[in-house]
Amino acid sequence: MEPAPGPQEKYQLITRNLQEVLGEDKLMAILKERELKIYWGTATTGKPHVAYFVPMSKIADFLKAGCEVTVLFADLHAYLDNMKAPWELLELRTRYYEHVIKAMLESIGVPLEKLKFVRGTDYQLSKEYTLDVYRLSSVVTQHDAKKAGAEVVKQVEHPLLSGLLYPGLQALDEEYLKVDAQFGGVDQRKIFTFAEKYLPSLGYAKRVHLMNPMVPGLTGTKMSSSEEDSKIDLLDRKEDVKKKLKKAFCEPGNVENNGVLSFIKHVLFPLKSEFVVLREEKWGGNKTYTAYEALEKDFAEQVVHPGDLKNSVEVALNKLLDPIREKFNCPELKKLSSAAYPTPSKAKPGEKGTKNSEPEDVVPSRLDIRVGRVISVEKHPDADSLYVEKIDVGEAEPRTVVSGLVHFVPKEQLQDRLVVLLCNLKPQKMRGVESQGMVLCASSVGEPRQVEPLDPPAGCCAGERVYVEGYEGGEPDEELKPKKKVFEKLQADFRISEDCVAQWKQRNFLTKLGTVSCKSLKGGSIS
Secondary structure, eight states: OOOOOOHHHHHHHHHTTOSEEEOHHHHHHHHHHSOOEEEEEEESOSOOBGGGHHHHHHHHHHHHTTOEEEEEEEHHHHHHTTTSSOHHHHHHHHHHHHHHHHHHHHHTTOOGGGEEEEEGGGTTTSHHHHHHHHHHHTTOOHHHHHHHTTTTSOOOSSOOHHHHHHHHHHHHHHHHTTOSEEEEEGGGHHHHHHHHHHGGGGTOOOOEEEEEOOOBOTTSSBOOTTOGGGOOBTTOOHHHHHHHHHHSOOOTTOOTTOHHHHHIIIIIHHHHSOEEEOOOGGGTOOEEESSHHHHHHHHHTTSSOHHHHHHHHHHHHHHHHHHHHHHTTSHHHHHHHHHHSOOOOOOOTTSTTSTTTSOOOOOGGGSOEEEEEEEEEEEOTTOTTOEEEEEEOSSSSOEEEEEOOTTTSOHHHHTTOEEEEEOOBOOEEETTEEEOOEEOEEEOSSSSOOEEEOBOOTTOOTTOEEEETTOOOSOOOSSBOGGGOHHHHHHTTEEEOTTSBEEETTEEEEETTEEOBOSSOTTOEEO
16 A cells, blocks of 8 residues: 655645646645645536546546545536526536536546535525625725636626626635635636635635646647637547547647647646557557656657657547446436537528528638648649649648649748648649648739738747637538538638738638738738
């Protein structure tokens, strides 16, 4: 039997892989006297996805350190946050969360009997708690309440009063759950400092706050329930996991904002203390890493290929998801899942919104547009006006793209530059070479015709998604059907603004770093 860890060992377990700890001295003082009492809360809004394994992995660390851990299903918070969970679905979604979070914990070997599970409405509707909400509202300024929730509560032009109450309730939870510490993502920091400022004004103790980094999603941005491309659902089929990982941002040698590497670091390594990269013998065979830093170094030096990394994560992730899928394969939980997250109701034939009356939505989010880096450029062997380019879009292999740019852009100006690539056109042969995408370019209106490839913002990485302002969400079509002419219909409203910014109906083309533009063709078209 292993000896119980001492205070320093417990501290290391509790704080490993965290981005920040507020109250380190207090944390160590408690560990020298007794076990730490800590809670993690989750608002029961959108369906949990694989990023939830990150806090689950830390909960496993807390238990190894002997902590008393409470998991809060914050149902009332879910309603207060701009009604992300409608009142009539609140009970169903809370039940869904309870089942899925417990299934996740079981899949990584966390003993549920060591955890305490609580719903917010179990105590947040009590007379005492309600009185404290009023007491808190008498000392908190509107400015401080809005600032505290800025990173967590959905921000809208005309905010509801409920969103201002949200941070205060989260602060009070620390007292009513009788804990020493609260654990959450670094996006919660403003709420944590809000709690440290205002709880003492009610006569309650200041707590310790532990913060995880925000793990990037598959697109290189925050993993979000509302951004379909960025996350893998816990109940996704194996073929869906493969498809999403294949599209995931994982540029060779780039360790920044790499969601695949981050998942290994924050989930797979802490659980197993090792990670195996699976690869064919001709590429060196399987390699086992016992330290994440060694894997990151090899990836940065391109010893490990993105395709092998994605395949290895796919195998490891499916091992975690298999028991969850199996548990939710029973009729009772299938029914709960569809009831908690109903699909939008379909109108009857002839009613508004059906094929008989209105066409399907033709919106920019249906286009899979990404930043690409041109790796090589060659003249087409059978066409003087065409280039054949190899373009990296963050996938395992670069795409072959044929572009009619020979007469407009010198070969050396294309080599190694960033471009904007439409990735979900149906592949088609152009003079015998199959083209797997289209480089989007600005074109002048008059003669002589001028063409300039669109420029992503400086600092973008290959594979980053390009979207139209206001259409950030939504899943792109797997493949645009030529007969539907979705791209052609949208392209009719593509324009270059007077500021040389690419637009659709006067809405800017964007990446997370800013606007997509061209060098000089004001008022031009985009093709």
